[in-house]
Amino acid sequence: MSFRTYFDVEGRDRSDLAAQVGAQRRRVADRLKHVRHVVAVMSGKGGVGKSYLTAGLALAAAQRLAGGVGVVDADLRSPTVARLLDAQGSLAVGPDGAHPVTGAGGVRVVSTEFLLDEASPLRWKEPGHERFVWRGALEAGMLREFLSDVSWGTLDLLLIDLPPGADGVVDLVDLVPGLTGALAVTIPTEESGRSVRRALHAAAGAGIRLLGVVENFSGRRCDSCGAVGPLFPGDAGDGLAREFGVPLLGRIPFSGSVLACPDDVVEAVLARLP
């Protein structure tokens, strides 16, 4: 018996999967060429308030940047940022793509929040078995379509709220080679610092520009008198900033008041954009 390989067979490869994948990537690049800065907000650890920071930063930036601000909620399985920005509704599909939902402050948002029933997890259609094999590819495809198939229009800043973990930002830069940079969020504790360090190493290893570190839950602010008292031990934000040679862009104390990103943090982040 003799076998012929793919390259022995004559005729045009009509599937040309490489070209199809290349076309997908070009659509992302074409869509984002009208976006001035694309910034990933990441953390190796969950529960550090990354989505709160993303939402607060988007709101504050929208007041300062006339060209518009958008947010991609890349935390596909646990979407939060849309609700924080009071963005609700359906995605209207037109010939130019799906229209993002406009939230507070005119921030344009795309999130799985708009696709899922209340309290339903992100689920995929058949087959239901062995889903771990293909789930990663589907989630990557979903994020790609959130970037390429949404009519973002012209934006000064597009924030991408990544899920916890070290790999998300590396996958993202495959999709968005022109990524402006990444912002890391930690809480003061040593455990958080260790986890976020992995994400920063992953980002640096992928050649991603590190914009800086924000330390969240850095003490607790009294809603009455404004005094800041202790909350978590440690100074992970400062340590990470020194280790990676990037600025500590701010320390944000926990506060029970409305969603807001302190002015000094907003100004420090925007100052890091080229």
Place this chain on the structure above:
Amino acid sequence: MEFAERQEPGDGTFAASFTCPACRRRIALLANPMETQMVRSLGVQIGGKTLDDEPMELVRGAVVGRADAFTSAPGHVRWSAEAAARLERVPSFVRGMVKKIYADYAAERAIAEITPAVMDQARTELGLEGM
């Protein structure tokens, strides 16, 4: 061998046939649900894309979600994933024309989304049996 035809019978599997341009011998490629899903997850199509991409094609076809997650912008007719899959089964040399017929039919009746039911309705009303 040249790609000839692609079929997705709706049971999660995938079939494609290839023809030898010299002797016309045909061979088939059969993929089980797992293999089919792997390819589909990449948003690519064996045999190549013959129709323009619909916005959010992968998401709309793959996510189990709210019925009203997507709406049509004014004047735009969108294709459901099931209808798009059915259109893919139309022979490629007439597929573009058939797509336009259904799209015009929907637009004239202010139908926001083309589904298999809309396609059946159009076939009956327009006398398009076989399309």
